[in-house]
Amino acid sequence: MIDDILALARANVRELTPYQSARRLGGNGDVWLNANEYPEAPQFALTAQTFNRYPECQPATVVARYAAYAGLSPSQVLVSRGADEGIELLIRAFCEPGRDAVLYCPPTYGMYGVSAETFGVERRTVPAKRDWQLDLPAIEAALDGVKLIYICSPNNPTGNLVDPQAIRAVLEMARGKAIVAVDEAYIEFCPQATVTGWLAEYPHLAVLRTLSKAFALAGLRCGFTLANAPLIALLMKVIAPYPLSTPVADIAAQALSERGIATMRERVAGLLANRAELMDALAGCACVEQVFASESNYVLARFTDSANVFKSLWDQGIILRDQNKQPGLAGCLRITVGTREECRRVIDALKALPAVSANTMTSPSKEPM
Structure with a gap:
């Protein structure tokens, strides 16, 4: 029966490799730095109660x-x-x-x-x-x-x-x-x-x-x-x-x-400060080959042994994003800028790792692209 259902699907859908979102990839971490999210939840209260009505197409x-x-x-x-x-x-x-x-x-x-x-x-x-x-x-x-x-x-x-x-x-x-x-x-x-x-x-x-x-x-x-x-x-x-x-x-x-936009801008200023500290600290880690300039809320870095780095941090509950399968990004991991404490957790974990030759072979990371 499953084969019959697959035969009914469009051919391009049968062949499709779905996008591997951060949540689809899973993990059991407590420091989530793989989805470019803001690290803390804002607080809002619902004011609308008209749930019996369809919403506007364009509110x-x-x-x-x-x-x-x-x-x-x-x-x-x-x-x-x-x-x-x-x-x-x-x-x-x-x-x-x-x-x-x-x-x-x-x-x-x-x-x-x-x-x-x-x-x-x-x-x-x-x-x-x-x-x-x-x-x-x-x-x-x-x-x-x-x-x-x-x-x-x-x-x-x-x-x-x-x-x-x-x-x-x-x-x-x-x-x-x-x-x-x-x-x-x-x-x-x-x-x-x-x-x-x-x-x-x-x-x-x-x-x-x-x-x-x-x-x-x-x-x-x-x-x-x-x-x-x-x-x-x-x-x-x-x-x-x-x-x-x-x-x-x-x-x-x-x-x-107006208040919401002002709060967003304060949030951005804090993240940019954390990003600068994170980039400086990454550059001082022995396992880091290169830290790339960033205009976003994440940092891309190339590691001497990215598979081992990814797995080591994964095992410590620090979830990064593996970019090895992207063209030109061999050895690269993407790190969302988190809170100052989360960034310190990353740096402490990285500083505990030795510098490893780029030729060292390790098992692949758990995170597919």
Whole structure:
């Protein structure tokens, strides 16, 4: 019977390798530094009680407050179930399965490829250069048939900003051909780098945002697509009728109040201080080969024996994210910036490990990609 059910599934779904989210990977830790979450839970109280009614498709208060926060008009804002739904909506609205392609530049966020494959849309990759900047000539050469381009800046998992002039170059290449979606999930950690101010110049630009990171609401599942009104109107045609539940809209509106935004900015300042301390301490660990610059709430580092480091910390209840299977990230682990105490736990555990030759063979880590 199981074989019969599998035979009924779409072929591309049978072959699909799902995205390995932090929660799907599991673990029994007490220091969770593998999902780029804020380490402490904010406190909110529900004010809405109209659970007998369907919610608004686009909660007016949430849309208006996010528009004000982003410096846009409400007609330029779409709210969805996390930025992940925004990624999918763009594919649904603009890509013909079996004909069009999406393009992205690994190492980067894995959901671009998974979402495309789920919808039967070709995944086309142009690896980033060694400095993790865009390979513009290679992108231009690969654009035939591409309808949608994803650029993550700050990039996950590397933490670097993509050169804004390179993003402009891609936007110019894509005029009349493709939508360019700039994923700004981590933009609150470097707000000066946002491209939302470019929307007036580029009708084919979309910007993805979320409340999961700096707003400390990963469990809320609330994200935004920012674009010009005609693009938003197209996405409205393919979005679910009630994408946000009433409690989600209620809490999101509170988070986007003046007080909520001020609290978020205080939270970011604290994390940036912790990040600086963590990076300095990592550089002094014998098992660390390199610490990469970061404009986000996580740090990528290369280790002399990353599999052993990952397992040793895993066994101590400190859960990191293994990036070895990402192109160009051999030996790399990603560490979410936690509380000062959590960062100290990481450093203490790392300093107890000896420096090991990169050629030393160890068993693979427990965490697949």
